[in-house]
Amino acid sequence: MHGRVKVRTVAEQAEAKKKEKEKKLQAYNAALEKIFEKRNNQILDEEGLKLSLEVLLANPDFYTLWNFRKDIFFSLKESRPTEELQKLYEEELHFIESCLRVNPKSYGTWDHRTFVMNNIPQADWKRELFLCNKFLEYDERNFHCWDYRRFVVKNSTNITIQDEFDFTTDKISSNFSNYSSWHYRSKLLPLLQPDPEQPAGVKEEALLKEFEIVQNAIFTDPDDQSAWFYHKWLLGRGEIKLDLLHVVIIRKSKRVVVNVTKPIHLVDTPYKIQLEVNGNTITDKWQNPFDTNLHSPVWIMLLPDGIMSTDDTMEISVKLLNDSETISSCLLTMKSSMKQASYHSTTVKPAAIFSSELTAAKSAILEQELQSIQELLELETENKWAILTVVQLMKSLDSIRYATEIKNNLEKLQSIDPKRERYYNDFGSKIVIENQIKTMDPLESMLQLNNLSLTAAYHMEYLLILQDLDVSHNHITNVKNFAYLQCLEVLNLDDNQLDNVDGLEFLPSIVSISLRRNFLANLEVLRPLQRCKTLVMLCLDGNPLFASSGMPHMFVCLSSIQMSIIPKNFP
Template sequence: MHGQSKSKTETLSEEEIKQRAEKGQQILDSLHYFFKVRKNQVNQPEDQLAFSELMAKLCPEIATIYNYRREVLQTKFDHLGGLLKESKSIDAYKQLLKLIQSEFMLIAILLKQHPKSYTLWTHRQWMVLRSQEIDSLINSINQDDQFKLIEAIRQEYELCSKMLDRDERNFHVWNYRNWLSSISAFGKEDEFTKKKIEQNFSNFSAYHFRSKYFMKNYNQSENILERIKTEQILGLLPLPFNRLKEETELIQQAIYIQPKEHGVYLYHRWLAGVVQPYGVTKVEKVSNNSITLSFNRAVTNVENTFEIFNKENALKIINVRVEGSNAIISFEEQQVDNLKIKIHNQIYENGSLETTMSEDESSKFLIPSEIDITINNEGFTFTNTTQKEFQDATQEIYKYLDENIDFIKQVIEEEKENRFPYIQLLYLLQFKLRTQRLIDESKTSEIIKEALQHCQQLKKIQNDHQAQFLYDFWSQF
């Protein structure tokens, strides 16, 4: 899909077809013998590693071959590792080192020929983990520094860089590099992904793994707590707000350079969407044993978010059921007069990793508030009070969204027949609508009216399901 096929298509002569058929039969015969050896565990070849290496070169994507090879390798690792631990044998160390290096070299040669083989990348992961175990063993006996560590992970990052220079969108390599970063800190993923983006603004693989890096790096509980201290309320965002703005400038530059590239808009949309706050906008229904709260967006995992009081007496919450953007809270039945509902953001309140999550499970920015409900013969009225610092933070996010909307409008002026900026604008207006509901519900009609106008423009240049979907979404308001 991006100019890098898994294998080249060739037109073959009759002679070449015949030769390939003969080679195929040889491979089938070899596989038959291999599976016989593998199953019976008798009459093993004298050199099991040489035998499995031959089979791997013949059939590089058959997992059973690598399972067999790993069994042989593990036996050798255990034997040599035991010798090294018992006697600190230089000879055992050299044999271990040679065994590991030759295996990594073999996999590298095979990956050069088959860069998108699941089995090869899985086998390389196994080798990295075994190398780490052997490094741990060496560390434990290396009081005199007579043995050097293998440090396989460092060379793996170099391998990934070289392979991504050949094919920058090989998702096997990206997945492998992402796995490496999960078990080590050598990769400098921030710098690496930025470099790949600057080399090619159309490299959506780099955008995708950059977003995964940000979410993994910034959403650790200790990072969140530190951000709250240094950045006040905006520290609750999945990305620090200053960092978010820097990243937005990078992607805006990419949109200017590649305005017809879908990937840059997706990453821009992720950046704008990941900071959306969510909170209660109104009370829908109250009875003697339940209340329905409406949020500005769909929510999940809000079971531990609420406290309810009736005349200052705490009520026992029996159940919290979520239906889209509504949370139906059932409590012990009694005659209710005046209710108070406290809505907690658990990160803000307790610094807890167990937090309420939004629909995309990335934004943790729940707006805590207190809702006072007064009940009388005519029904009920409510007031929703939010702390000033959260109001200010919501305004900052609203301003950020507005700035991005203005930017996309400028792109539309230059790209009047390009559907991507129109679609982007409609999604950004959706984010703005959600945020506006938290600020002032009465002014949302202006956003809806503008969105419908852009829907009509989009339908003129793009008559397909996405244009219709966006039009249907905005028409429901």
């Protein structure tokens, strides 16, 4: 038996590992105890660097320790010469590399490297770019490294935009699925080939070349979403120009309502709305329809008592300002016999706002892309990305002309991608409402959107002057954005899927609301309607309302409302 190596049993090996683990844990905790003692006593020395180094090599995600090291470097900066600081920072960079090998996606580690490069006396940006290249070889989707790379490029004087653009080309050529490269490319292209007249901000020649590249990716791997997202970016999202769209003065509710082309905020921003009545500036507070501190395309001012009670004709001026510069203005005359006065822009059309969501400089580009994607669909008949892109292109080109094709494609998407059925339904609802708004008279006071299979009511902000709206026999579940309809008097919401009426309480002119055959389960959900002081008719037939202890109180609160309640019979 002499001379034979003794082999540990499984139990002995497990016990040895356990003891080793306990030993490391004790050392880890002891180091932490010393570190926090130093930190609490503000002892910022090189021993603290050494102690935290040992812990961070084991756990690079300990953000507090990275901050502790930053504090030490700030302290040493005041007492050490530049040469010594340079050496300390270089050692820190090597240490950070070791931590990144442990966890290449550590937030704290990449942030600390940024700190070091911002403070090192002589930064070697070329070496940092080389490091980024290496880590992106290991994981080309490491967005921490991509962010750091942008930081390096921004601070380096030797790296050109063209160099970085070529780098993305190489990465995409080796892997079409590299979403980070596509995204970085979208940031570089407007800088390399700028053209502010194009929606994507890129020269048309460069844009056409990019379409060729992305089409190669799409036809090579139609199921990969990275290239499809870049394709959508190339098509462009036009910038909506801020302008006045509607202005309405309502005598009964004593308010001025201003509708602009895109959401703005009037507090702590350069944007202002200036209101003058008969030459006198009114300085009362503007608020959005929801009375919240949020951006909004609709702003309301409640006029002081006495202004609307005059029998004289009123001259009302509204100006939209950017600082002191007038963006747009209008002048309204309101005679004593008028219930309301309104202004509608003759230069800004809702149709132009809708089309700006996805548009290229020339429709020929869109037509060309539509033809290409349709050719792909002949090969990939159930590719959801291709079908969705066709819908978006048709919407941008002419949503009315392509209405039937859009509807059929969205129905097909629901069948092949049922998990996103609600998204496709909502998208279809949005297009249907846009088409209705495009074809209606902008001064029309009545609109019928019934029996259109709507699941959501989009663009209510562009229907500011409506007085009568019928959205019955749809699948609407939310009416919060109905608050934009400040002139609305009659609303039909029969046969939808509402379980609450939140949003309707902000309608100052509402007289009649019909909510027959919805999912309103109790009278408590109707409590917001108590704020509707002008409401005289509320129809609730066919809702699963049930009696509760609060019902008598609710009836007292709503004593001015004629309620027709016929509860459904549920088993």
